[in-house]
Structures are given as structure tokens and as C-alpha cells.
Amino acid sequence: MKTYKQINERIESGKAVVLTADEIIDYVDKKGLAAAAKEVDVVTTATFGPMCSSGCFLNFGHSKPKIRMSEALIQDVLVYTGIAAVDVYLGATQLRHGDPANMYYPGEFRYGGGHVIEDLIAGKSLQLFALSYGTDCYPLREIRTYFTLHDLNQAIMVNPRNCYQNYNVAINNSDRTIYTYMGRLEPNRKNANYCSAGQLSPLLNDPYYETIGVGTCVWLAGAHGHVYSEGTQHAGQCKRTPGGVPTGGAGTLALTADMKQMKKEFVRGVSFPGYGVSLALGVGIPIPILNEEILKRTCVRDRDIVAPVIDYSSDYPQNTGKTVCQVNYEQLRSGEIEIDGKKVQVGSLSSYYKALEIANLLADEIRRGDFQLVKPIAALSKDEAMKPLVKRKQT
């Protein structure tokens, strides 16, 4: 048994033993659980992939004369202005004004909110255009100017839903190509796409949310941020394997961090033809090895984690809840799975390569004493299920 305090003292003195969720598997195999639990202080987990429920609050400061922005665009991408005068929220999936979307199907969706966020972190100069109805205190009616991340008072990433605990594998049972947020799916189950870092993914290494909770310090695209709430659609009440690993989506995290500390390699705009735009993000989360049980759960392997295969031509859009079958991540990572005796080629939307890089970067920061762990101030719920939207008549 170790405490957060003891682990932090070891981190501070530069003596902490830190391994990635990838390395810990062999380490525990070799040393045994009891000995490894005594030696290892922290296991780092990570993921890198598209996370649509992401965005940021920006504060521009005041112009002379002042404006209360009522409509605003950054690089022609609409931002939300229904908050204070020069605060805006920029969302990852917002399309650029004038984008024909799927009018000429499949649309290209070359640039949107996620790309603006990438450009902002990359230090590019961006155009702000804002309108106002004008008030006695904020008389300016229109402004067009250029700014960089450095010019902003605050640029705070606030993501309502990141780090899905587990995720669907998408296939297409129909006879035409479909374009989804899980990529291009060829007809008659020609290919399948998945999106998870599997054995490296944060919540798959802490399936019962014993160490990851509200207040947990995270590495968000290079910045030190934290979990500010459970994520939207968090549903801790779910089917689990005997090892406790959810067999579907389940838990999610709401994350925040200062964008001025972020690294551009881990904040990338994405375009999905026929679907839209989003933002791919890198997240790293340390798991303190407080006891053997926690360590045991970080040793989860790709073959122990199963994901549901779902038909995105019918069952997903019609919300039938049906699953074609289940496959594990070892099978997915082999590049080929078998469904009803037919071989299906597999691609990934989540980058294991980047996740591994993040897990190692975070491990190095902890070893250097630059990243401390905190005990969550509240646990994530394990008994909430996901509710559907019901169409009701007015009463």
C-alpha cells in the first residue's frame, strides 16, 4: 500500500519508478504482482485520436472603443458569443462559413473549428471578424483584426467529452460506400475501423475509476491540465468483462488545460470526407500504484479488451442497439478480423504510435519531478447508464 503523498515525495526526490502501460505488462510478468506493486510508483497511460467534443474559451481583451461581440468568426469559422463581451467558445466540429457540407456528396470538409485550434496552437496569425448591435457601454459595431495565441488574455481548452473508455468497431453491411465519423466504410463489410489506444488507453487501465476522477492532473497536448468533471455521456454502469473492462463506450472525461502550454504535434484538425471536421488530441494520464489491485488492472492486455462491432449503415444510425459481434484489440491490431467466416481489413483512427510517445513523455516528466499526482476530489459515477432522447408530445 502506498499513498499519494508517498508517491509525490518519491517524484519530488527524483526516485519515482515510472513505467508506461505498455511496459508494465512484461514487467509484472517478470517480477510478479506483489514485488512490482512495491517497486512501481506510477503507470502512465495515453491516447491520441479524434475527440469531437472539444473546444476552447478565448478572451480577446477590449478594443478602443469597446465592442460586445454578438456574432464572431475566426478564419470564417463561427464561434459562440452568448457569453461576456469579448469571450467566445470555439468548437472543434464547427464548419467554416460557406462550406457546402454534403451538398455535393461526399463533401470534403477541408477546414473547420479543429483546424482553427491547430493553427492557433501552431502560432499562426488568424483573422477575427465580429459584429455587434452596439450599446451605450460597448458602442463599436464591427471589428476585423488579426491575432495570435500570444495576443489573447486566456485560451483555455475546455472539452466536455474526451477519452472514451472503449469504443465501437464500425463496419458497413449495406451495398454502398458510407461516409461516417468512423471513416469511409466500404460496402459488404469490406473494411472495419476502430478508435482506441487499447491497452494504453487511460480508462481501460483504471476501469472502475479508482484513481482517475474529478481533479486528476492530466497531460493534455503537452500542457498540465485536469479532469474538471465526468464527461458528457459518461455511463459507468455498463457490461464488463470478468476483469472489469467495459465491453462498450462506458466512461468519459471532461478535460481542461491552458492552450498556451500546448505542443502543436498533439493538437491536429481532422477532415472526414462526407462527415465533417473534428480535432485529434493527445492525452496522457498517470495512474498511481496505490495497491496491487490497481497495478493488476494496469496490466490489461489488448487481448483482454473487447469492442462491439456495429453496422454503421443501419444499426448505428437507427439506434437499434444491435451488435454484429465482439472482437478484441489484439485481433484488431493484426490488421484483419473475421466476421461470419469472411476476412475484413481493419484500420485505426486512433494512433497507438502517438499514444506511446505521450505515455513516454509523461513518464519522463514524472521521473524528472516535473509532474505531481493529485488525489481526485470526487469519484466518477459507476452507476449511471446512458439515457436516450425520447420524442414526446407536449403535455
Next chain:
Amino acid sequence: MSETVTKKLMLYFPKCECEKPIIYHLVKDHNLVVNVFRAKVTPEEEGFLVLDVTGTEEQIQSGIDFVKTFNVTVNFTGKGVARDEAKCTHCGYCVPYCPTGALNITDGQTRQVAYDESKCIECLACVRVCPFGACTSAF
């Protein structure tokens, strides 16, 4: 008899050179086996051609010297499809769409996506599917 080799070339034809049967002469006069992957003539009458040529080093060199007399630019390195390593996140999404295995994951441990340019047939599947715009076409 020297050994035969295969080289992948990208030829750029400036305006006015498109109407000449250059490929015909490469086959007939320089004894080269050609395999054209992709060709395009723009509305400005510029031409782009990506092809494999197979022959001895001497035959290939004499063929290249010949096409150069037409003011054609021969590019040995930058092919019609380019992959920007800095933009690639190694997610592996492109891999199943690549019909020849030019884009592939060789190291199962790191899952880094490798690009074997010699296997690329310039079908442009990667250009269409890459969510990060890492693969682009020169024409």
C-alpha cells in the same frame, strides 16, 4: 549484357511538348519497357507523367537524355504522391485503403506507419482518405 533495372520517374512537360509521341520513342528507340501509373494534361497544356522505366542503366540514361531534349523536367525523387512525415500521426487509417501495401505497419510494437515509395502506384487512395492531409498529389 548489363543488368536491367527499374526506375520510377515523374516527367513534367511544359506547354507545347504534349503533342509529341515521347513515350513511343522511349520504347522504340531506347528499348525501354514503360509502365505508366498516371498521366494528366492541364487546361494550360502542361503535362504530368509518372511511370516506371525498365532497361539497362545505359538505356535508361539515353532515354532520359532524349526526353530532356524536349525541355521536359525529369524528377527522380519527388514523385506524384508525397507523404509529409510531419503531418502523419501514424494512426494507420490509410493502411487498408492502400491497395499495394506501400503504406504499411512494419513494427507491431510501435505501430509506426511506414511508406515504401517503390510500391506506390499513385492510385491516390491515401490522398482522399488521410484525415490529416499528410498525403498530397503533385498534380
